[in-house]
Amino acid sequence: MLFSRFFAPTSKDVPSDAKIVSHRLMLRSGMISQAASGIYCWLPLATRVLDKLSKIICEEQDRIGANRVYFTTIQPADLWIESGRYDVYGKEMLRIKDRKEGDFLYSPTNEEQATDVFRKYVKSYKGLPTILYQIHWKFRDEIRPKFGVMRGREFLMKDGYSFDIDFCMAKKTYENVFKSYVATFRRMGLTPVPVQADSGAIGGNMSHEFQILADTGESTLYYDRKLLTASDNELMTTYAVTDEKYDPVNSSIPEKDLLMSRGIEVGHIFHFGTKYSKAMNAFVLDEKGNKLFPEMGSYGIGVSRLVAAIIESSHDDRGIIWPETVAPFDITILNLHRRDSHCCEVADEIYRAVSLRASSGREALYDDRDISVGEKMADADLIGIPWQIIVGSKKMERGVVELKNRKSGEIIEMSPAEVTGRFMS
Amino acid sequence: MLFSRFFAPTSKDVPSDAKIVSHRLMLRSGMISQAASGIYCWLPLATRVLDKLSKIICEEQDRIGANRVYFTTIQPADLWIESGRYDVYGKEMLRIKDRKEGDFLYSPTNEEQATDVFRKYVKSYKGLPTILYQIHWKFRDEIRPKFGVMRGREFLMKDGYSFDIDFCMAKKTYENVFKSYVATFRRMGLTPVPVQADSGAIGGNMSHEFQILADTGESTLYYDRKLLTASDNELMTTYAVTDEKYDPVNSSIPEKDLLMSRGIEVGHIFHFGTKYSKAMNAFVLDEKGNKLFPEMGSYGIGVSRLVAAIIESSHDDRGIIWPETVAPFDITILNLHRRDSHCCEVADEIYRAVSLRASSGREALYDDRDISVGEKMADADLIGIPWQIIVGSKKMERGVVELKNRKSGEIIEMSPAEVTGRFMS
Numbered sequence: 053m054l055f056s057r058f059f060a061p062t063s064k065d066v067p068s069d070a071k072i073v074s075h076r077l078m079l080r081s082g083m084i085s086q087a088a089s090g091i092y093c094w095l096p097l098a099t100r101v102l103d104k105l106s107k108i109i110c111e112e113q114d115r116i117g118a119n120r121v122y123f124t125t126i127q128p129a130d131l132w133i134e135s136g137r138y139d140v141y142g143k144e145m146l147r148i149k150d151r152k153e154g155d156f157l158y159s160p161t162n163e164e165q166a167t168d169v170f171r172k173y174v175k176s177y178k179g180l181p182t183i184l185y186q187i188h189w190k191f192r193d194e195i196r197p198k199f200g201v202m203r204g205r206e207f208l209m210k211d212g213y214s215f216d217i218d219f220c221m222a223k224k225t226y227e228n229v230f231k232s233y234v235a236t237f238r239r240m241g242l243t244p245v246p247v248q249a250d251s252g253a254i255g256g257n258m259s260h261e262f263q264i265l266a267d268t269g270e271s272t273l274y275y276d277r278k279l280l281t282a283s284d285n286e287l288m289t290t291y292a293v294t295d296e297k298y299d300p301v302n303s304s305i306p307e308k309d310l311l312m313s314r315g316i317e318v319g320h321i322f323h324f325g326t327k328y329s330k331a332m333n334a335f336v337l338d339e340k341g342n343k344l345f346p347e348m349g350s351y352g353i354g355v356s357r358l359v360a361a362i363i364e365s366s367h368d369d370r371g372i373i374w375p376e377t378v379a380p381f382d383i384t385i386l387n388l389h390r391r392d393s394h395c396c397e398v399a400d401e402i403y404r405a406v407s408l409r410a411s412s413g414r415e416a417l418y419d420d421r422d423i424s425v426g427e428k429m430a431d432a433d434l435i436g437i438p439w440q441i442i443v444g445s446k447k448m449e450r451g452v453v454e455l456k457n458r459k460s461g462e463i464i465e466m467s468p469a470e471v472t473g474r475f476m477s
Numbered sequence: 478m479l480f481s482r483f484f485a486p487t488s489k490d491v492p493s494d495a496k497i498v499s500h501r502l503m504l505r506s507g508m509i510s511q512a513a514s515g516i517y518c519w520l521p522l523a524t525r526v527l528d529k530l531s532k533i534i535c536e537e538q539d540r541i542g543a544n545r546v547y548f549t550t551i552q553p554a555d556l557w558i559e560s561g562r563y564d565v566y567g568k569e570m571l572r573i574k575d576r577k578e579g580d581f582l583y584s585p586t587n588e589e590q591a592t593d594v595f596r597k598y599v600k601s602y603k604g605l606p607t608i609l610y611q612i613h614w615k616f617r618d619e620i621r622p623k624f625g626v627m628r629g630r631e632f633l634m635k636d637g638y639s640f641d642i643d644f645c646m647a648k649k650t651y652e653n654v655f656k657s658y659v660a661t662f663r664r665m666g667l668t669p670v671p672v673q674a675d676s677g678a679i680g681g682n683m684s685h686e687f688q689i690l691a692d693t694g695e696s697t698l699y700y701d702r703k704l705l706t707a708s709d710n711e712l713m714t715t716y717a718v719t720d721e722k723y724d725p726v727n728s729s730i731p732e733k734d735l736l737m738s739r740g741i742e743v744g745h746i747f748h749f750g751t752k753y754s755k756a757m758n759a760f761v762l763d764e765k766g767n768k769l770f771p772e773m774g775s776y777g778i779g780v781s782r783l784v785a786a787i788i789e790s791s792h793d794d795r796g797i798i799w800p801e802t803v804a805p806f807d808i809t810i811l812n813l814h815r816r817d818s819h820c821c822e823v824a825d826e827i828y829r830a831v832s833l834r835a836s837s838g839r840e841a842l843y844d845d846r847d848i849s850v851g852e853k854m855a856d857a858d859l860i861g862i863p864w865q866i867i868v869g870s871k872k873m874e875r876g877v878v879e880l881k882n883r884k885s886g887e888i889i890e891m892s893p894a895e896v897t898g899r900f901m902s
Contacts, residue, residue, distance in 0.1 A: 057542045057544075058544060059544040059546070059598075059607060059609060061597075061598035061599070082598070085594050085597060085598070087548075087549045087552060087553065087590065087593075088549075088551075088552070088553045088579075088581070091549045091551055091552075091553075092549065093546060093547060093548050093549055093590065093594055094546055094547040095544075095546050095594075096544045096545055096546060098547075099545050099546055099547055099611075100545075102547075117482045119482075119483060119484040119520075119521045120521055120524050120525075121484070121518060121519055121520050121521060121524055122518060122519040122523075122524055122527075123512075123518050124512045124513075124516045124517065124518055124631055125550060125614055125616075125631060126513075126516055126571070126583070126616060126630070126631055127512060127513070127516075128512065128513045128516075143576040144576075146551075146573065146575065146576075148571065148573050148583075150571065150618055150630075151568040151569075151571075151618045151620065154513075156513070158551070158573075158583075165512065165518065168512075169510050169518055169520075172486075172510060173484075173486035173507070173510070174486070182484060184484060186524075189550055189614065191550075191551060193575055193576045195576065205551070205575075206549055206550060206551050
């Protein structure tokens, strides 16, 4: 991608209403543009990150046999009246009248619609287990949207719903999702911390939040240092707790292993049994022909929130530091001296070589803009692509370019052929 | 993917309110589930087709340098008041009050928001040309939603917006999009027919619809048979006309080459000049520092509508016939005799081999369900995956399986190794 044709309107200005670093960096790097309070347009750098996150999520959901669907953003109120949540949900639900004065709403979550789809089609216990999930836009009319996309009104979320024959199988599904969430967040370069949680408006009796560690997080977490190196299975029993629940006297964490960090919630899973299947009369017939109400759970990941959370957990004074698996591009090539024909030739050739996706599998952003050396380097650090290949006149006199790692800051000189070879393997 | 774990609730019943074949087939193959009038949940077979369509669209948009974004589904009314369209849009616009009594709407199209994003960030003529596009959900509150997802209220659309320095450049962009649309539809296995169009509510002075040929289409098209084999460039000047505009006396089409077909509109492109840039004061500075209002165009593809349109143009009495490039799976493997251990062994092995995506790049749906041979074969034809590998006891006695092409109906016997080899290359 040529930067001169790419819509990433970077800026030096820090908007005064942007209180947290991810909000400031997303605005400054031209990732988002506010449309209204808590409602943001996602510009190309950000859509690329959303794509990377979604792809990882889908792959891990596939692995546990979950079925991807699209529920609808606009839903009839009837479903919510049936479950009993229409009146209790409160003002966070965006209620809508259509042209025929029918009552609708913009879906804030989909327990009702998932249950409705299930009951229409699954009539026998043989259809269990079933997991339906989607990655889709939702709306919650927060009274005080804040922190950019961290607590927005319109947001992208992965939400999944499971149907099982009994509690024992439902618990197994819950554990599979638990482990798949750990794998999902780890693939994104994050350290997930599962925390036992209350189930709130969703209801139910088994629930965990997934927090990721970030100094600017809204929660305080107490946890055992073993958690940082635990396997997926070990994590199931090595829970952390939030400060409201931390009890220093009865904690099972040895004092020498106790760590305290700030965290950001990026996922939440619930088991709630037959709450919705019973309320909505969603049953299957068991082997003897008796009605059986499936045990259900629901499983959420805040996809758009993750973009901000990753930035909170991975940045420095100069800008974003994307983990390699979720970066909008793998490599950025900086042609520092556009009027030096040798620089242009070398930078062009490197770009051609590394951006031939078929052979390298990698994507490159080539900064060919007519701006100063300082601006170009500042933008590269701001946008935070993991690898920078810097082509400048001075170094070219000695036949070398620089390969800079955004995270470590390490710079290595090498020949154009070497740098190309490195990313073609 | 194992069919026993895959959520595709097929059915023999033809719902009485489903008037057109695509609607019937989408319901019968378990692709969609109605949530309300004109509002559908998309089940796994359908999400896979939407993905394939979206991927082709994105690749072709990339090729013309368009930048992918997400505009917002919920938009402030202010933007539409500014353009003058808030009052004229009528009841098709779903109008919404948020909790603070602010006026919002569910975006039916995005000329306003695209212009708003542009004016916030692009200040110089050097930022031209720019094309922003998205693939996103929209809502139009049709008074009579009908034909399933063909004319729904909530729908997935690709919409793009271009900004150019003058009419000459805007025309070039328009032509590039025109050609890219032809390529896009052809990659989907369709025959696109560009038709000169009125620009309706969008406004403007250059506009084409893209129709695809289907016997059940709502429009009647008159066109030159040359159009069916025309290159992308030739199509620019070989327009067809709809029946309202067809004038047999003055038509330039020689009688011997005149064809008449039904068509379904799947895309629409508009050039509308400075209508929105002027109304919304979206200007850049030219080389001399004078205000310049960009010439704009907008470009739409009905992505969810395409799913139905493709089915209308490609089906038979038994079900859907997916073009290979947009099929939900490339191959389906039918294990006809689940209790025959040899059949199971062979079918399992074929599935393992062809579904190793890393080596074959192909995706397979393995029908391992415990249902009758007849049902299995009927479902395979109904769902319409391009290739069926049929493993049955009788044929296995001779060491062969059947490879059936869904479109031609041709069946070839071959050894399991041969059939695997065919899809591994």
